[in-house]
Amino acid sequence: MSLRFQEYRPRRILNVHKHTDGPWFWSRYSAHPYIGCRSGCEFCYLRGGHYLGRRDPATFDTLIQVKLNAAELLRRELARVPTDVIVCGDWQQPAEDRYRLSRAMLEVVLDHGFPLFVVERSPLLIRDLDLLQEIQRKTWVGVVYSISNLDQRLKLAFEPRSPGLRRRLQAVEQLARAGIRVGVSLMPILPAIGDDRQHLEETITATRDHGGSFVLAGGLTMQGVQAERTLQALERLDSSQVSRWRKLYRWQPGAWPDYGPPRAYASRLGLTVRELCEQHGMLDRMPRYIPPGPLGVNKRLAEQFFLRTYDLELAQAPNWRIWAYRKAAWTVDDWPEPLDQVYSQGGAEALAALPEVGDRLAGELADCIAQLAPGP
Amino acid sequence: MAMTITDECILCGACEPECPTESISEGDTIYLINVETCVECVGHADSPTWVAVCPVDCIVKL
Numbered sequence: 506m507s508l509r510f511q512e513y514r515p516r517r518i519l520n521v522h523k524h525t526d527g528p529w530f531w532s533r534y535s536a537h538p539y540i541g542c543r544s545g546c547e548f549c550y551l552r553g554g555h556y557l558g559r560r561d562p563a564t565f566d567t568l569i570q571v572k573l574n575a576a577e578l579l580r581r582e583l584a585r586v587p588t589d590v591i592v593c594g595d596w597q598q599p600a601e602d603r604y605r606l607s608r609a610m611l612e613v614v615l616d617h618g619f620p621l622f623v624v625e626r627s628p629l630l631i632r633d634l635d636l637l638q639e640i641q642r643k644t645w646v647g648v649v650y651s652i653s654n655l656d657q658r659l660k661l662a663f664e665p666r667s668p669g670l671r672r673r674l675q676a677v678e679q680l681a682r683a684g685i686r687v688g689v690s691l692m693p694i695l696p697a698i699g700d701d702r703q704h705l706e707e708t709i710t711a712t713r714d715h716g717g718s719f720v721l722a723g724g725l726t727m728q729g730v731q732a733e734r735t736l737q738a739l740e741r742l743d744s745s746q747v748s749r750w751r752k753l754y755r756w757q758p759g760a761w762p763d764y765g766p767p768r769a770y771a772s773r774l775g776l777t778v779r780e781l782c783e784q785h786g787m788l789d790r791m792p793r794y795i796p797p798g799p800l801g802v803n804k805r806l807a808e809q810f811f812l813r814t815y816d817l818e819l820a821q822a823p824n825w826r827i828w829a830y831r832k833a834a835w836t837v838d839d840w841p842e843p844l845d846q847v848y849s850q851g852g853a854e855a856l857a858a859l860p861e862v863g864d865r866l867a868g869e870l871a872d873c874i875a876q877l878a879p880g881p
Numbered sequence: 882m883a884m885t886i887t888d889e890c891i892l893c894g895a896c897e898p899e900c901p902t903e904s905i906s907e908g909d910t911i912y913l914i915n916v917e918t919c920v921e922c923v924g925h926a927d928s929p930t931w932v933a934v935c936p937v938d939c940i941v942k943l
Contacts, residue, residue: 508889508937543891543937598891602910628892629910666936669894672907 508543508567510600514574519582524835525589527811529721530649531793532622533589536582538575538606541565542597544626546664547738548653548693553728562730566666569600576609583617590620590645590794596627598668611636620645620794624690626652627668628676634683641685645794648687649721650677654699655707662742663695663735674715681716688717688791691778693725696766697749698742700724700774702781709781719788722778724771727754727762768821775819790815799843802877807838809873810866832861837870845874883916884929889939896931896940905931916943 520535542551545566552562560568572578583591593614594607601607611633614621621640623630625648630637640646650673653659660670680687689712694700709720727735732754740747753770756762765771775789782789793808795801811834817827836859837844847855848871857867886896890911897905897912904919905912921942922929932940 543889598910599889602888632909665895666891666893668892672892672894 508569508599510569510571510603512571512573515572515578517582518572518575518578519586521586525793525807525811525838527793527808527834527838528790528815530592530622530624531590531647531791531808532592534583534586534591534593534619536575536579536591536593536610537595538572538604538610539595539597539600540570540572541568542595543569543599544597544664544667546667547731548663548695548725548735549731550693550726550728552731552734553726555728569597571600571604572606573604575606576613579610579613580616583613583619588617588619588796590622590647592622592624594623594625594630596625596629596633598627598629601627601629608633608636611640615640615643618644620647620796622647622649624649624651625676626650626673628672631676631679634679634685637680637685638683646685647791647794648680648685649690649791650674650687650717651690651692652708652712653691653693653695654704655711656699656704658742659695659699663738674711677712677717678715681718686718686792688712688719688721688788690721690723692721692723694722694774695725696753696770697746698739702777705778706781706785709778709785709787713785713787717787719791720778720782721791722775722789724766724774726765727756728764729761732756732762768818772819772821775815779819799846800841802843802845802874803837803840805877806844806870806873807834810834810837810869829861829863829866833859833863833866833870836861844870845877848874883919883943884914884921884932884940885916885943886912886914887939887941889937891937891939893936895934895936899931899934901925901930911939914940 518536522533525531525533543566552565593610596607637646652673655670677687691708712720753766754762779789795804810830814827814830853867853871856870857864902918904915
């Protein structure tokens, strides 16, 4: 299982998302310097089909493709798009230690004045704390450390080659001390073996104790080779739980599982995490970046609607209701005029005329506007 | 007599608690072995204990 690096020079690096991915990472762009990861966690969604393209999932952790011109491409491509949050870099060992492409990309993000969001497992990120602080001073930085749980037994079974849990928590602490907004993504929460109150509470309190201010919880997704490998890891750990997972993901032998667990399960999990967060003075969502200037109000309003979609998910509301808020949030987020001005000039009718908003959501928008900027 | 950790170390930390002479410590980018105190586990085990636990085989003889 020797490690190979394959250097190449792609033509493009920046992924431009149609919409911000609220209420999760609030990002509009992403750019990654490496494909493949030495950690090779069994449950990693990146092993699943639609992320890996034509690459062989079996070499995910032994063949690391290195985009040598990552920083140069990013510099060129960021110059052509409006400023918004970018998810950038990958501090995986040993690739980043050898190539330092993520650091070079941070320098570009700093020069262009883009707000930055990082989701990471590697403590190597701390080496670039100086740049993170500079970006924070100039715009905004949010960091999420990915820690599924703090159970060493589960780590060894599902992610034996990932960076040590203690090192990750130390990194959270160093970021928090440096004034960087940091939280932990409890993903994936492993059904039946890592989703109980004790596992969740242990990670949430450790996050708080190390200076983190929020957690983001997410269940395990299952797809293709990743699903098979994850189930095999469970079988090696505790074969008595295999049938529970098969049932949860409606996974018949010879067929493929559901991509995610049932809504009732996901909702229960989210509500438990929310309750624990409230108990321990933490947030279960990450506050978003609000740009300076008159359009910041639209971002705040969209944030409220995006957060509402999450509340409705937890309440197991019908999909059409969730989508109504999501689509309205997209409109609000991208609207070119400040909506508080639109409202003050045209009233609720002007808000209702916005695409995907309508009368009822216009009323809610008006309430949000009043709350954000109470009148004289 | 000493071992070393190559730059293929992925910072998993599995080796650290296994070392009988506490010769392994965290470096910034990889774990490090103190060559002054490393005895290659002679007197403690038949072969260096943490070579066996390293998931990426990055611990080698100097």
